[in-house]
Amino acid sequence: MAPSAVNRQDWVFTVVRDRALLDDVSSKAKAYMTAERPLQLPEQLYEKLADAKFHVFYRAPALIVVSGPAADPWGAEDCALAAENLMLAAHGLGLGSCWIGLSQPWLATAEGRRALALPDTHNPIAPIILGHASAPPAPVPRKTPDIRWIG
Numbered sequence: 646m647a648p649s650a651v652n653r654q655d656w657v658f659t660v661v662r663d664r665a666l667l668d669d670v671s672s673k674a675k676a677y678m679t680a681e682r683p684l685q686l687p688e689q690l691y692e693k694l695a696d697a698k699f700h701v702f703y704r705a706p707a708l709i710v711v712s713g714p715a716a717d718p719w720g721a722e723d724c725a726l727a728a729e730n731l732m733l734a735a736h737g738l739g740l741g742s743c744w745i746g747l748s749q750p751w752l753a754t755a756e757g758r759r760a761l762a763l764p765d766t767h768n769p770i771a772p773i774i775l776g777h778a779s780a781p782p783a784p785v786p787r788k789t790p791d792i793r794w795i796g
Contacts, residue, residue: 647726650719656727659761661708670708670760671701674751683750694747701748705774708745710752712767721770728771741778748772 649655661667675694678684682691693699702708711728713720732742751757752769763769 647723647730649723649726650717653717653723655714655717655720656724657712657764657767658727659710659712659763661710661761662706664706666760667702667705667708668700670748670751670757673756673760674701674748675699677751677754678747681750684746690747701745702774703743705741705743705776707775709773709775710761710763710769711771711773712763712769714766715768716766720768724770728773731773735775739777740775741782742773742775745772745774 661670679691679694694701709731711724711731713724717723728744732744735742749769749772752761752763752772757763758765758769761769
């Protein structure tokens with residue numbers, strides 16, 4: 646029920662529950678991230694990615710990748726809105742969710758797209774894991790927002 650620019654609703658939801666595939670994608674995403682370093686991340690994240698025990702998807706039972714048309718100037722924003730709604734709905738059902746940005750660069754490669762049968766015309770925008778949390782998440786400190794009033 647997320648809004649989208651010009652009400653296009655052009656997103657695609659790819660649901661992955663195959664454990665072997667999730668493990669394979671995790672391994673390949675980790676290898677890609679450590680070899681290519683496509684993002685400027687803190688070094689401790691690269692150290693975490695190099696740890697053989699670390700699973701990018703935290704062994705969650707499901708991954709939902711929200712993809713949007715590459716040619717759509719608002720495709721990423723539309724997918725982000727849909728992903729946020731998905732995460733809020735999951736929370737309402739007592740499920741945990743997390744946007745796994747560490748998998749995005751590999752999923753955007755030709756091999757990554759093929760692995761999840763993502764449409765060639767779409768960019769993978771929001772890889773969201775879903776599952777029952779092993780423990781309630783600890784509260785995260787929040788910064789006071791920078792609000793600027795005009796008028």
